[in-house]
Amino acid sequence: MRQAPVGLAPIGPDQHTPGHAARAVAAALGIALGVVAVVVVLLYLISALGAAGVAIAAVAALVPFVVVLLVIRWIDRWEPEPRPALVFAVLWGAGVAVALALIFDLGVQLVVGASGGRPDDFAQAVIQAPLVEEGAKGLGVLLLFWVNRRHFDGPVDGIVYATSIAAGFAFTENILYFGRVLAEQGLGAAFVFTFVVRGVFSPFAHLLFTACTGFAIGKAAERGGGAAAGFGAYLLGLIPAAILHALWNGGLSLARDTIGYYLGVEVPIFLGAVAVVLVVRARERAITRARLGEYAQAGWFTPQEVALISTPGGRRQAMRWADAQRDPRAKRAAMDRLIRDATRLGHARQRLVKGRATIGRTPDEQELLGRITADRQVLTAP
Incomplete structure (x- = not known):
């Protein structure tokens, strides 16, 4: 390693204090909001499922959660995102996005109940859940685009933030599903089956859905778009995210051969998503090589x-x-x-x-x- 030529005077921290301070305050407020939301959601789950059931369900949910975090870390290895932003992303998914989905679901139930009807489970699964959940998760990515623009460079960053949010959401959702089975049927075959379905066969489902929104917002960032472009990309990314989510929920509900549907439809979609990630990571490396080459010329x-x-x-x-x-x-x-x-x-x-x-x-x-x-x-x- 040689000494770099003198060309630009390094700028000390004091010259960047206002910007750094503003980002630090925004990160602290965002993380605090996420923590409060997670606590509120956990209290809600404990009141409905019991403390022991939630504790056991949380331990089980940690297994797929850790696996997906390791995958996200692999995606993010080339240019790691700031740790506070990633913490905010996970907390947004685990707390704020879940709370928004629960509040919307409660509102639907109250409206339908007041009209004398009963909620349509299938419509909730293929219309309500995809739109509301993907909208809530994608909103977290959009906020990161608006607030953390300095570290939001392209599709890889969008995918990393989106999948981190999705990982948090899936963690809390798994606690809910595992806790319900424990409350209704105990720690037996039904619990093992639910764990295998959600923890082994589909730990990346939410990541795949929300990654579409993250990719779209990341493309807006790559093109140098501003706040309006980010919002437009958010709306555009919600379309494939909601479609894939609906395809997952509805397909598994209607398919006669669940395993065949999973292997024939969902696995190819997942492999296609993996291919996209590999391509954008390779492009990220190419950008690094090309742009640093310009600094080498200087x-x-x-x-x-x-x-x-x-x-x-x-x-x-x-x-x-x-x-x-x-x-x-x-x-x-x-x-x-x-x-x-x-x-x-x-x-x-x-x-x-x-x-x-x-x-x-x-x-x-x-x-x-x-x-x-x-x-x-x-x-x-x-």
Whole structure:
């Protein structure tokens, strides 16, 4: 690693305090809202299902929850999103989105009951649930687009935020389903069957649905769209999200051969979604390589550094190099920060390419370059 040429003066934290403070306040308020919503939903579940049933159901629901979080982490490995934003996303799904769906369902039941009718279970499953639940989950992605625009660069970010929200929603929903079976039939065959269906066969169902909305909003972010474009993408993304959700609920309800429907319809859709994720992740790596190449032409990186940072194998090689140095802990931490900041720099440059400015003219870009310079000094120190 060579010392970067002097070209842009690093910007200190004090020059960014207002922006950082505003984002910190927004993150704190969002997380607080999510925590309150989760507590309220849990109290509701405990009142309906009992504390013991909710506790057992929560332990069971943790299994698919951890699995999907590991998958989301894999998707998010290239350019990790800010931890507070991800925490907000999970809490929004587990608390706010569930609360909105429960409140809407209660309102429907009250209206139908007042008119002397009975709710149509099938209509609720294929119309109400897809529209309300996907609308509530997608709203969380839209809020992140509006508030966390600095870290919302494209489809991968949209998918990561959307699937994090969906993971939280599925966790709470699984507690509800598992708790109902426990309350009605105890810890027996019915509980095992429900766990297998929801925890083994369909842990990624909600992720698949909401990822459509996240992808659409991510495309709006990639194109440099503003608040209105984000809202339009939200509405557009809700269409496939609700359709897939309805297809899942209605298909499984009507299919004579449930396993055959699952293997013949849902599995191919899931594999198609996996292919889309692989494509957008590969494109994210290509953007990093191309944009950092422009910084190499300006003297900020060597071609060898770009190769190390912009490929998975190069990153592993860089971390192995750090581990072999005299102070491996400090070197590894600095290398990890440099790789992350350089990746963010590539995406910041991608935004600039859309016509907003030129290299060195935005605070975000200068701050990242300053941090990269500082970490390079740590890496080159004896």
